[in-house]
Amino acid sequence: MAKAIMIQGTMSNAGKSLLAAGLCRIFKQDGYKVAPFKSQNMALNSFITEEGLEMGRAQVMQAEAAGITPSVNMNPILLKPTNDVGSQVIVNGEVLGTMSAREYFQYKKQLFPKVMEAYHELEEEYDIIVIEGAGSPAEINLKQEDIVNMGMAKKAHAPVLLVGDIDRGGVFAQLVGTICLLEEEEQNMIKGMIINKFRGDKTILDPGVAALEEKTGIPVVGVAPYMDLEVEDEDSLTERFSNSGEVGLIDIAVIRVPRISNFTDFNALEVIPGVSVRYVKHSAELKNPDMIILPGTKNTMEDLLWMRQNGLEASILKKAAEGKVIFGICGGYQMLGETLSDPEHVEAGGQMKGMGLLPMDTVFQDSKTRTRVQGTFPKVEGILHTLTGISLEGYEIHMGKSVGKEGACAFTELTDTVTGSSKPDGAYYKNVYGSYVHGIFDKEEVAKKVIEGLGEEKDIDVSQMTGVDFAQFKETQYDKLAQGLREHLDMKKIYEILEQGI
Template sequence: MVQGTTSDAGKSTLVAALCRVLVEQSFKVAPFKPQNMALNSAVTACGGEIGRAQAVQAKAAKVECHTDFNPILLKPNSDTGAQVIIHGKAISAMEAKQYHDYKKVAMQAVLDSHQRLSEQYDYIVVEGAGSPAEINLREGDIANMGFAEAVDCPVIIIADIDKGGVFAHLVGTLALLSPSEQNRVVGFVINRFRGDIKLLEPGLDWLEQKTGKPVLGVLPYLHGLTIAAEDAVSTEQVITKTKLKVIVPVLPRMSNHNDFDAMRVHPEIDLQFIYPKSEQEQTPLPAADLIVLPGSKNVISDLMFLRSQGWDKDIAKHLRYGGKVWGICGGYQMLGQTIADPLAIESKAPEQANGLGYIPMDTVLAAQKTLKNVSGTLCIDGQSANVKGYEIHAGESHFSLPQHALVDLQNENPSTSSTDQGWLSEDKQIAGSYTHGIFDQAAALALIAKWAGATVTNDVGIDEQEEKAIARLAKASEQHLDINKIKQIVNQWYTD
């Protein structure tokens, strides 16, 4: 199990790297995260929902996504509550205190998934969540040491040296663990190191003497690593020549921001996330060629926030000047006429709100969430490109006028060949779709850029870039981690 001294210490990437290294050595490998709290998710082949990081790790392990890889997924819909997803299916929304009391049930779901994986794979590489030293969360823990103790697995602790204070992070984390938890920590990994390793070695020697734990490796800082983040929004870009400027208004419950990774890493697209200064002070949207409204875990609340920032007026001005607007999932719903939540799926009480009014569409949030992988054809101005992606939404949308479809999706029903989805306005300025991942294919992104007024290179898609990133991670791990020692420690742990 890989645990971290902090969030964003490198747990997800180290697990992905270890999965790829081990599978290349002909082992059957599964990633596993007992409990994940994130608004980035993926859809499994069986129609379940798991954290996006576990989908990347499954790709690294060269196995198909499965709900057992992430049995508990928490998707925050407020500052104190979240939708609880168990074995891929949403069961209810819970406040933090209510979920804390529910953890015994959740732990059993975690153990059931782990048992099934144990029967199928040679190695299970587990990712912790946040830090194991969160004293207030120790009771009933299922995400870190609580799980490790329950299944009796060894733990590696990773820390990010780029944040500073790496030795304090590691020693402090270890000191805050119980004696039995300290005993199962078998070593440390230091992540994101840049500089002369000789200058770090005295500190490594001190750390090993102080703790009695080996340093299993020091991973370098890998610039330009194109891999989906678990939850943090990545803003790293390398722009060679700006041909298209895209802005994304950042909403409080923005979800699946990895939708924008393909544009963010494209050398000819300047993608900017526009963060509000505060709820009281408005932050105008700058001029751009394309505004993209992202997905949302609380659509009505985020729509109200969008209006409070004056972004609805900025969008109207953008359209008057000939700009283009694209909505994804929740952002697509916002472009419609109305959004209703009669069952309080995302809110504490039944709500209804007027949308931005650009698409003749009314949306009602339903108890049954749509979860499916999709593929089909994107059609704009008589041109087309193949697309694939996924849908994750509670809303059911209906048009009050004949639909101007944006995507022709292949239908799983053998009696029909395809189904229309999404909307493209008659003036060709406004588009929207429930399909996440529509920008990920290079040809589709080039077509969308052309629609927005720019001709960009038809570079490789984000899936190919992510595969290269996983291979790069694995190579770095083989060079800078003592893989043989890690395997030896694990094998000895289970034979003693």
């Protein structure tokens, strides 16, 4: 049976996901079969497995670091917020329903057997399981029936490494305060602490580390540096969204709608030298981009209303009239049509006018499309004519169906790799393009041809701005992460903790 180690944090965004991925990579490099696990994840960034099941993106990233195929067993419960007080609950990759926070809090203990079934399946297949917690184990109002932090650690007999984020300040208070709020049995399960995101001269920190160890009786097993890495973020706390100003030779503006999802769609564009990908929330930030992208969203109608009220819709329509490329993905694609209808109250209910940039209508349906696809761009016209004949692959996650009207041309021809069926996807009209496919830019040739088309329009030479094999690029980033952690973590001590368990 697998041995387990668990990464818990003093708060959200302390760096748990990245550290877990780094340990997965290190254990893999050291010859072990390793898998990630997180019993319950809350994020709008999700992924579709080869079987057509939905899971959190962080565990996909960690599985890639471990060199294995992602499985929903690695993330049996995914919560996708639909508003400020409720979430869509996904269990073993399939939608269970939508619940308020209180409803889910009362119901979640019924899901723990499914969590443990998934964990035991991994336990039988792998040598090591790296478990990630959520938020903080010291959320004393949520500790009852906990299934994701200490409750999971107890069931898995997993020693815990507690991570604090020094970049936000107060790291010693974070770590000591978290430990003090735990029960004695839980305190004893913490076998090591990690100070994360450190910048500067570590020797200045050493007296604080010594005092921390003396106060808690728990060793600090590493001070991990702030690392400049390009890996796929889990949630909206990502620092990518702070990039709203710097403009590159080719400038792309992504509309930062309130319920943005699957923003990892744009990572492949971000790593191309000379390309700026800016996240824009206000009309004043839009400037004069070469392409505007409307991203996926968990609530298309409400996010379109938000754009309509703050003036972004009008600014985008003006740029479209000027001939700029407008590109919509999933919910962003739905917004570009003429009407949005929600007869089954999947979102807000009722009907509203779309942006009118694509001749098509969308009707929301209670059933969820959830699959992987591959295909090609057939004949494409306009600025992105460079995509004609290029192959693509990705995945679909959406509620609703869009039907083209006279004047709309299919943007892609797809094969559903789960069912084997073929279908057209998306639409384009003049310089407006839309598709349901997440990950549409991930293949090197697709990203390269998009930049090539934008460069032609500006009459500039983009020959040096080569595309990147994004899958291979991520491999280099995981190796860089592992190397950085090996240099700053006491891996000998971490292996001892893993062996001893609790």
